[in-house]
Every structure is written in C-alpha cells, then in structure tokens.
Amino acid sequence: MTEQLVLSTGEAVLFWVLAPLMVLGALALLFARRPVHIAVSIAGVMVALAVLYIALEAPFLGVAQVVVYTGAVMMLFLFVIMLVGVDSTESLTETLAGQRWIAVVGGLGLVALMIAIVTRATFGSPVGLEAANADTNPVGVARLIFGDYVFPFELTAALLITAALGALVLSHRRRLGPKRGQRETVEKKLATFAESGSATAVVSAPGPGVYARTNSADMPALAATGETLDASVTTVLRVRGQVLRDEEAAAQTGRVAMIASGLPMLDTTDEAQLEAETPETDGTATESEGATGTEPAERGHADQDEAGTLLPETDEGDER
Incomplete structure (x- = not known):
C-alpha cells in the first residue's frame, strides 16, 4: 500500500501563489535585458523554491537551497556584476514606476505566505513526510x-x-608573449612617457565599474548623477590648497550624463588646457606686439619728421 501525500488548504494556497511568481521569475531570466534584474529574478525563484521545500516538510532542502544557491551562487553572480560594472545608462535611469506592480505582487505573496503559516498552525496537519522524517x-x-x-x-x-x-x-588562453611583471610594466610606462611626454602614460587608470577618469588623490570622485563628491578628497589636501583639479571637476559636472548619452567628451587634461590657452596667449602676444610695434612705428615717423625738419635746416645752413 503506497502512501499519498495530501496538501492542506494553506499549502495549496501557498503553492498557487508562489508557482506563478516562480514562472514569472523564470521568464524574466530569459527575456530581461539587464543583468541585475536577471540576478534578482533567479534569486526570487530560488527563494520561492526553498519556501515550497519547507512547506513540503523538507526543511533541510529548503535551508540548503537558500544557503547554497541564493546565498552563495547568486551573491557571487552579483559580485561579478559589480566588479565588471554595468552600463552607465542603467545607473542613471530611474525605473521605479515600472516596478511598482512587482512590489504589489510581492506584498500579496507575503500576505498569502503568512496566511498559509497561520492556517497550518491552526488546523490539523495531514499525512506528510512523518515516516520519512522519523x-x-x-x-x-x-x-x-x-x-x-x-x-x-x-x-x-x-x-x-x-x-x-x-x-x-x-x-584558458595561451600567452602569446613573455610574461610582463610590475617592473616591466613600469619600464614600459616610463618609456612611453619619455617618447610622448604625456602624463597619462604614467598615471594608472581607474578600475572598471567606476565613473572617474583618473585616480589622482586631488580629483574629487563623481557620483552616478555626475555631481562631485567633496568628501572623496582628504581634508589635508584641502587645507593645503592642493586640490588642483577641484575647479575642473566642478566645471565638468554632468560628465557622467554625457558619457551615458554617448556624446563626445572634451579632453580636460593639462595638455589640452595648455593647447586651449595657447591661441589666447598668442593673440595676447600679438596684440601686445602690435601695441609695442605701433610705438616704434610712431617713433619712426617722429624721427622721420624730425629728420625731415632738420634736413631743411642743414640744407639752409649749407646754403648759408
């Protein structure tokens, strides 16, 4: 004689509430475009499956489902996403309006879960896995x-x-060239700096997943909205007045939004500033040279006038 597992009313309600949510999470895994939404959908499916395990008198499988899959695998997935970074447009776009219905469904599911727990505690429990869990x-x-x-x-x-x-x-990828260590990397950067003279060849670039364009200590960090974070620069540099790039960062507020929109970015390095200032300096020098050149010209005319005035006197003296 075989035993048949009978579900209580609360367990049946719990199943019919969690099953559609699990199906929606699985479909989101297939059709969602953003990796963070995919990770959250998978985590939701795993948590719902763990709840079903616990409802079916299999607490060990439910706890293992949460600890191993949701707690380890999914957290590892999220850490990889945060390390690699996401598209800046995803961080700058607010999409809470489209997620309200998900919050409503989640709230209803939580209410149904509480009702199932109260129902199971109130009414008698049917035949389940009592023999297997002896x-x-x-x-x-x-x-x-x-x-x-x-x-x-x-x-x-x-x-x-x-x-x-x-x-x-x-x-696995085969190494096509010799292994380059820290010494070789520094030597290559110094050689590039000696050839080009650009400081960008020596300064290390920021890591992936951040919005900064330099990791200099005197450059304030940028938030996801493009605003500068003054707290990112130490107080010592501010007291000493060594925040050389603070004005530049303030002038470039909204740089992250420009990057997200795909607009071409202006070069704000020191060399670009010098090149931008060079025409103004040349123009100023030209004007100054023109101003100084006018005086010698006027003086030349004055000398000529004087010479022209003196020559007749000399001629008159000679005639006399």
Missing part, C-alpha cells in the same frame, strides 16, 4: 542519497566535475 529530515535525505540513489549521485558529481574542468579549458 530520524529527522537530514538523516532521511542522507539515507536516500547515499543509499538508494548513490549511483545517480555519483553520476551527478562526475557531471559537475566535468563541467568545471570544461569551463577551465574553455576559459
């Missing part, structure tokens, strides 16, 4: 995995090891 649920799971299903378990372990080795082989 020696606690982890012991029953271990007996099934390492006893009745040990061969499928070993095949699954071999499959996971093969997948990990395959990922390592596919991601």
Whole structure:
C-alpha cells in the first residue's frame, strides 16, 4: 500500500501563489535585458523554491537551497556584476514606476505566505513526510542519497566535475608573449612617457565599474548623477590648497550624463588646457606686439619728421 501525500488548504494556497511568481521569475531570466534584474529574478525563484521545500516538510532542502544557491551562487553572480560594472545608462535611469506592480505582487505573496503559516498552525496537519522524517529530515535525505540513489549521485558529481574542468579549458588562453611583471610594466610606462611626454602614460587608470577618469588623490570622485563628491578628497589636501583639479571637476559636472548619452567628451587634461590657452596667449602676444610695434612705428615717423625738419635746416645752413 503506497502512501499519498495530501496538501492542506494553506499549502495549496501557498503553492498557487508562489508557482506563478516562480514562472514569472523564470521568464524574466530569459527575456530581461539587464543583468541585475536577471540576478534578482533567479534569486526570487530560488527563494520561492526553498519556501515550497519547507512547506513540503523538507526543511533541510529548503535551508540548503537558500544557503547554497541564493546565498552563495547568486551573491557571487552579483559580485561579478559589480566588479565588471554595468552600463552607465542603467545607473542613471530611474525605473521605479515600472516596478511598482512587482512590489504589489510581492506584498500579496507575503500576505498569502503568512496566511498559509497561520492556517497550518491552526488546523490539523495531514499525512506528510512523518515516516520519512522519523530520524529527522537530514538523516532521511542522507539515507536516500547515499543509499538508494548513490549511483545517480555519483553520476551527478562526475557531471559537475566535468563541467568545471570544461569551463577551465574553455576559459584558458595561451600567452602569446613573455610574461610582463610590475617592473616591466613600469619600464614600459616610463618609456612611453619619455617618447610622448604625456602624463597619462604614467598615471594608472581607474578600475572598471567606476565613473572617474583618473585616480589622482586631488580629483574629487563623481557620483552616478555626475555631481562631485567633496568628501572623496582628504581634508589635508584641502587645507593645503592642493586640490588642483577641484575647479575642473566642478566645471565638468554632468560628465557622467554625457558619457551615458554617448556624446563626445572634451579632453580636460593639462595638455589640452595648455593647447586651449595657447591661441589666447598668442593673440595676447600679438596684440601686445602690435601695441609695442605701433610705438616704434610712431617713433619712426617722429624721427622721420624730425629728420625731415632738420634736413631743411642743414640744407639752409649749407646754403648759408
């Protein structure tokens, strides 16, 4: 005689509430364009699956689902996204208006979960996994995995090891040139600086995933909105008056928005400023030279006038 698992009313309501949410999360995994939304959708599916495990009297699987998959794999996925960085347009666009219905559905699901818990605690529990969980649920799971299903378990372990080795082989890249260490990197930067004379060849660029264009200590950081963060510069530099790029950063407020919009960015380096100031200096010098050149010209005319005036006197003297 086989035992049949019977669900209570609260468990049935919980299933029909969580099942559509899991389906929506799975569809979001396939059709969402932003990686952060995909990660959140997968996490939602895993949490809902863990709740179903716990409702089916399998607390060990539910806790393992949350700890291993949601707590480890998904957090690793999010860390990779934060390390690599996302498109700046995603950070600058506010999309809360389109996510309100998701918050409403999530709130309704939470209410349904609380109702299911209260219903299960109030009414009598039907026949479930009491026989299988006689020696606690982890012991029953271990007996099934390492006893009745040990061969499928070993095949699954071999499959996971093969997948990990395959990922390592596919991601491996042969080095085409000699290995370059820190010494070689510094020597190459100094050689490039000696050839071009540009300081950008020596100064290290900021890491990926940030909006800054330099990692200089005297350059204030930029927020996602393009505003400068004064707290990012130490007080010592401000007291000493060594915040050389503070005015430049303030003038370039909104640079992140320009980057997000795809507009061409102006070069704000020291060399670009010198080149921009050079025509003005030349124009000033030309005007000054013109001003100074006018005086010698006038003096020349005056000398000529004087010479012209004196020559007749000399001629008159000679005539006399």
